[in-house]
């Protein structure tokens with residue numbers, strides 16, 4: 001059918017195409033059917049919404065479509081039903097545990113990016129990867145397909161460094177310190193991050209508290225060529241565009257299938273032209289990788305994938321057995337990261353991890369002699385040079401470089417849990433901490449999260465505060481309190497853990 005475009009002032013989180021009820025009946029179109037919209041050389045796919053918000057002879061399109069495609073009000077288009085894409089068959093193949101060929105993986109990714117596959121099929125793909133996995137040939141094909149369906153950045157500076165965590169550990173604001181330390185040493189580091197996947201705050205969610213994170217590739221090129229660094233959200237760019245779409249399905253299920261995680265991270269690094277990449281694998285109970293053996297196996301996969309992409313990759317296996325630092329949630333983490341950069345001091349876990357990772361990058365980039373990177377990273381942090389660089393990043397990304405960390409607004413609805421007995425902290429449950437912070441509204445409510453007053457090994461007295469939940473609404477606070485009561489986020493025991501009798 002022929003129709004005129006009406007732009008509807010709404011975002012639906014998908015490509016929605018509104019069709020008048022009578023017209024839908026005539027054309028035999030039903031809600032959620034896939035349709036093709038064509039205008040000259042332009043072709044876009046979307047899902048039908050039957051609605052009398054639009055008149056006969058019109059199709060309404062949501063603003064989501066306009067982010068990547070240009071349509072104008074009143075533009076004449078042709079709308080036709082579109083059948084099930086061939087790639088659905090390949091998704092089923094993976095469901096049955098078969099290996100996918102390169103062309104099949106390319107077809108799936110192209111259809112994800114072209115919106116021919118809808119949320120329902122994409123979540124089946126993600127689930128099939130969680131269950132049946134991918135081998136290295138499939139991962140390499142997936143990575144390249146994800147990168148090549150988007151734009152590539154070409155920065156006129158060498159060498160290009162990068163750092164990326166596989167995530168999973170609560171409170172991981174580490175890379176917000178690592179990037180300015182490395183850039184302050186004169187290296188180039190165009191850092192892209194995703195939003196939260198399984199955690200309560202991804203690095204992009206945290207940086208967004210004090211600076212913009214959505215930029216075009218041209219803007220990023222300008223920023224990085226000027227100051228040597230950026231900290232932006234990968235999903236805002238047309239950079240590995242399938243990544244942000246699959247992440248949506250992962251986030252809903254709180255899963256991050258290993259093969260897809262490798263491709264998600266490395267496709268962004270490949271598209272940014274990174275040559276020296278450091279991957280952080282937090283390892284411990286309740287995170288994505290629980291044992292050092294598993295972390296070693298995953299490290300080999302990252303290094304091999306990097307080799308196939310022409311990148312030099314090193315991996316740091318880091319301690320992920322409890323949260324990093326004392327805060328979880330976007331605004332609280334922003335405060336902690338900025339204050340550590342500003343003063344050169346902060347929680348031991350955060351400073352230790354950040355200077356350790358930055359030190360490896362300084363050595364990889366050839367600006368620190370072998371074995372001296374961490375010391376140099378610490379000096380850069382303590383001398384205030386990292387903070388100066390951070391201020392440049394904030395300024396270039398449209399934030400206020402004179403920001404005072406303690407003035408960043410945080411949720412004012414609070415509840416503090418106290419120690420029910422005296423003893424030692426023998427465990428902090430990562431999953432419970434993330435669950436509480438998410439129940440409190442993180443990452444969407446920036447001020448929601450947790451302030452932790454204790455870490456594993458510390459001694460507490462009955463009645464000492466253990467952690468405070470912060471939320472932006474009473475309803476969310478109540479949900480978080482209920483969640484916290486159902487779990488055991490912090491375990492306290494005496495020094496004798498168990499007595500085994502001799503019987």
Ligand SMILES: O=P(O)(O)OC[C@H]1O[C@H](OP(=O)(O)O)[C@H](O)[C@@H]1O
Pocket residue numbers: 163164165166167168169172175192193194195196197198199200201202203204256
């Ligand atoms: O912890 P979850 O939410 O699973 O993983 C997502 C986080 O991990 C990565 O961290 P970074 O950007 O290297 O700091 C991503 O970019 C994102 O911030």
Ligand SMILES: Nc1ccnc(=O)[nH]1
Pocket residue numbers: 165166167193194197256260261262264265
């Ligand atoms: N799956 C992912 C994990 C961490 N970071 C990413 O960008 N992607």
